[in-house]
Amino acid sequence: MSLVNYLVLAGILFAIGSAAVLVRRNSIVAFMGVELMLNAANLTLVTFARMHGDLSGQVIAFFVMVVAAAEVVIGLAIIVSIFRTRGSASLDDASLLKS
């Protein structure tokens, strides 16, 4: 067992999260993908903190949690307001913006 295993796991989770953002059309699911990516980064930070014997990695991870919490509030508020307008949370539904 080596610490690298944690890092590989984090890499996999990060990739899955990014794939979810790119593939899923439901904004809530896509947003959960972003959350997973942030958590993967946190796992990396915590692992490296242990590797370096330096706590700042953990502190950064802590800040990330705070930031993520604020982000979630904003994001979900936006999603809810869109839902109230359209009755859907899909990115595709009635997409008014041409791409």
Place this chain on the structure above:
Amino acid sequence: MTGLTISAGEGVLFWILAPLMVLGALSLLFARRTVHIAVSIAGVMVGLAVMYIANEATFLGVAQVVVYTGAVMMLFVFVIMLVGVDSTESLTETLRGQRWLAALSALGLAILLGAVVTRAVLPEPVGLAAANADSNPVAVARLVFSDFVFAFELTGALLITAAVGALSLTHRVRLGIKVDQRTLAEAKLKRYGAGGDATLVVNRPGPGVYARHNSADMPAVDAAGNPVEESITTVLRVRGQERELPSAEELADAGHPYGSPAVEAPTGTQAKEIDA
């Protein structure tokens, strides 16, 4: 500083948790119901919390459970319940080939990150025994309030923004006077007195009355035998999950109009089969 020895137990823990977490994460790509995804991700978060603790980050492990699993993911579930609507999602592609492209780039990302960390000649792990001498929370707190104090203060701006934002997107100012139940009732009666519809005065029917179907997805039937659409909750209606009522004529032809027991009165769960 001495090198870090990683216990065999930690290895076992990792190899049990990691596959489960990856499976949970994969639900993001393959599960259809949003709620299922949310719960799986909450599970992944708990797994991460355990890993944090294994990685000598006790404080973070606890914070992870409290903040992520307890607050963030519950907020997600809450919103999913609120939004509810397209809890299932069609997984057909809107842009041809986009999924493959995305899968390919994600795979590439995974391979890249994996290669980067496995091929790097990482330094010998040191461990946090020394850094955590005064207990992990204390050591973390010291850093937060010294090296990272500016970042800490700045997050305050973030939290205020979040609060202001959420409020302005959702809070409605009351325009006009507040309508209480009494004025409402009086207004209704006044309208009735002025020749309005009698149905305005009485309560609206709930769903599934008249015995034959008593589930919430079945509309009520008015005196004329027509379904009352409003009796079903909006959520079910928007989802398209309300059930169609057989027309009064059909039922009358079959010999059991509304209000009379069915020929073979259903019992228990058989009701569903008969509908089908």
Place this chain on the structure above:
Amino acid sequence: MPQDILGQSPLTVLVLVPALVAAVVWLVPPLRRLARPIGLATSLVVLAGAVALAAGFDLGAASETQYLQTNGWIPAFGASYAVGVNGLGLTMILLATLLVPLVIVAGWKEVTLPAGVADDDESAAAKALAYRQAGWVALVLVLEALMIAVFAARDVFLFYVLFEAMLIPVYFLIGVYGGPNRRYAAIKFLLYSLAGGLLMLAAVVGYFFVGTDQGPQAFLLDGAQPLAMPYGTELALFLGFFVAFAVKAPMWPVHTWLPDAAQQAPPGTSTLLVGVLDKVGTFGMIALCLPLFPEASRAAAPVIIVLALVSIIYGGLLAIGQNDLMRMIAFTSVSHFGFIVLGIFVGTSTAMTGAMIYMVAHGVSTAAMFLVGGFLTQRGGTQDMSAYGGMQRVTPLIAGTFLVSGLASLALPGLSGFVPEYLVLLGTFQHAPWMAIVAVFGVVLAALYILLAYQRVFTGPPSTTHAGMPDLGGREKVVMGVLVAAMLFLGFYPAPVLDALTPVADAVSTFFVGGVA
């Protein structure tokens, strides 16, 4: 003329006067109705100033820059506000300042409200007309200011900036006041010029970079020595400049914007465009390309000469084939610009002198052709030559002035075109006879296209549709009179111009000894 006025070079004053008047005329509503008289008066004042400048010019030192002024402008880019003229710049400024009042007079009644503007409300219509006329006068004056400035610029950066800035008034002159297809013509003009100009920008940036470690103001043209740089860099920078100039002085194969622009632009604009503005291209070749990149110029000369010869023949052939009078004149200009470029790059002092005089002579004769063509087509209502016929009986003055301008253009002895064409051919012949022989074909073609055009429009039985067409009016007589006088002057007494230009040609040729050899 004093060497400085209030600490400024008189050139600066000459630039500022029309620019300021333009701004005032356009911005102050009460003045708009008087825009044309004000514009004419201003341009005459500027012409007087330019003549005074010429009078005060030391002909003995014509190859040196005079009326110098150098101020720091953007030190970070090594750019300065540096103006001054040698014989060539002065001649070009005289040409420009001479043509502007003529253009204003010629266009006195040409600016009208476009079709579609309601004329039921008379006062509103009058207001709109005044606004349009003020805009036209302002644009012409701004253009004059920029033309004077660009011929006076002694700094590569300043030259580039003015070179590009000139596009904008011309663009609006074509696009707002032009013919039915003006949008297309204006955009084509702008895109060609912008593309060329941006290549030049790349070259200017490169030149700046080369120059940064060779003195603080590497952009100044006064330094007698060109910057030292590797040959490859020099060639690349030369090409950047040259292509921009070639677009401007329409050379085959980047000339295609000119016929469209000339066809759609009002005659006055075409006059300024072909008569003066396009000369900025050949002026740039002489004032920038040769001194800054002598090695590259020498190396590229054979290719350029071939292109110039192609331009001469191609322009002549297409001029013969044109049905549209203005397009025809535009193609003759392509041919003439071929001669000028040929003279520049052949590399003998004689040919160079010829090229320089050619620039002036062509400016006058082509202006005359565009303007008289404009007078004719305005009356006849069409630019299609086949619609006319036998006009020499109906409008003898128009026919006569057209013939004189055409003969000047085909280099009849005694008219302005003869001396330069002779000099260019002579210089070319000294250098490489076969080139001169090819170029002589161009002269033959010129005779063909001019006389054919004259024959189609002015001889034969008069067309009935244009029977009662009026001849030149007083205003127009003045314009054509001045131009014919200028053509005769240049034909019979070219000495002062030769005196001003020969030293410059000699000086430039030293940068560029040997030409193709």
Place this chain on the structure above:
Amino acid sequence: MFVAPHIEWAALTPVLILLGAAVIGVLVEAFVPRASRRLVQLALSALAVAGALVAVTWRWTVVQSSGPRELVAGALREDGPALLAQAVLLVLSLLALLVIADRSRGEDGFAPTAAAVPGSEYEDQARRAGLAQTEVFPLTMFAVTGMLVFPAAADLLTMFIALEVLSLPLYLLAGLARYRRLLSQEASLKYFLLGAFSSAFFLMGLALLYGYAGSVRLDELAVAVPAMAGMDGLLLAGSALVIVGLLFKVGAVPFHAWTPDVYQGAPTSVTGFMAACTKVAAFAALLRFVYVVTPGLTWDLAPFLWTVAILTMVVGTVLAIVQTDMKRTLAYSSVAHAGFLLLGVIALDERGIGGVIFYLLAYGLATVGSFGLVSLVRTKDADGNVTSEAGHLSEWAGLGRRSPVLAVSFALFLLSFAGIPLTAGFTGKFAVFSAAVAGGAWPLVVVAVLASAAAAFFYVRIIVLMFFTEPPVAEDGSSTTVVRTEGLTAVAVVVCAVGTVLLGVVPSAILAITAQASKFLL
């Protein structure tokens, strides 16, 4: 034992002023009666930005005399480039704020209340009651605070948090447009999702760099870059991911997907603010990261950055040509401009820093000005009711005849975008391109020049449309009109126009200042 960090309060004044104004603005929402709220908020915000500008100027003189230094335990740097970028940012913010605050016919550009469902009766009531979403002001102040910290951030965590502080309010502001609410909300969602996505990349890059060096401080990273063997992969991947996160913010291809949608959907005044100011902040941070951390990596990162720069210039230009909506055209043009700006970043030449900042100022002035003007051009239906903004290019036809002043100033901004000499845009292009040539990136300059030539096409097309084309006659009797406002936008536009001309004709004073900011404090 715990040692309290030393905090340089004086140096923090600009940030503190803005943060204070933002917080007070939130309190104003709670305690000041609705009728006077807007005025109080506007005065507060404008004073705060102006005050911060004064403070930054003061700090600039201090830094000039006593040299740059690090602040608050190394979280921030007070050096030339940071202060210069902050000054540019504040100037542009002040102008953008005027446009944001302006009202035409008693209405600003924002939804009366964001909580109302578009098209609902409640929304109608709110409109009639004259509600205004005055939270816009504190949100803008928060965004400016984040932008102010961003260029000065000296460690990746501070950078990350500043990124979020500037982004979150913008996500919200994007969804507040008064007209076309659906479009606006969708823009908000897209911006949010892609923004969060990009910050996740930034964060992963941060984590990898932390793994590499054991620190996220830029100075320690810079020291570690040449030192460690065997972990190049971490360093490269980390740097690339951090840069990707920043490139998202500046809208470089292929990370530009959000730009057109968000530019189109967001309230026009916010688009102007976002387009101008976010670019300043993000480019300043990108400059710091690239110039401080990656000089040792030039050879490894160059292919990546060169590809991005070329793609950005080419794709931005080509797509701008085919657009039919004014805001989308400007959005793609902003993508192309990001490409030009990248030249100055890639140059890794000390002239590049000042050049990029000058370019940002020139671009920002034209952007704030042009979006300010876009917000004034509206469609009018057959009954003479003014409705939403005239988005379609064809609706701008013939504007030069009816509103010559507006059309001429818009043309001026377009010419500046196109980089025509004697406008600020030209000087900026020249500054950036010459830095790139000095840095050896001349092939990029050639591409940039060609792209500029192509880009000129669509700017010119708009000018043609305004001056040479007859206004279309719509079947339903609708037409285009220019609304009168309280004048704040006019002030902003005039300042922008004057600035654009001055920076084009006599730029030497500003260029001299930008030239002084040529070095980052490690």
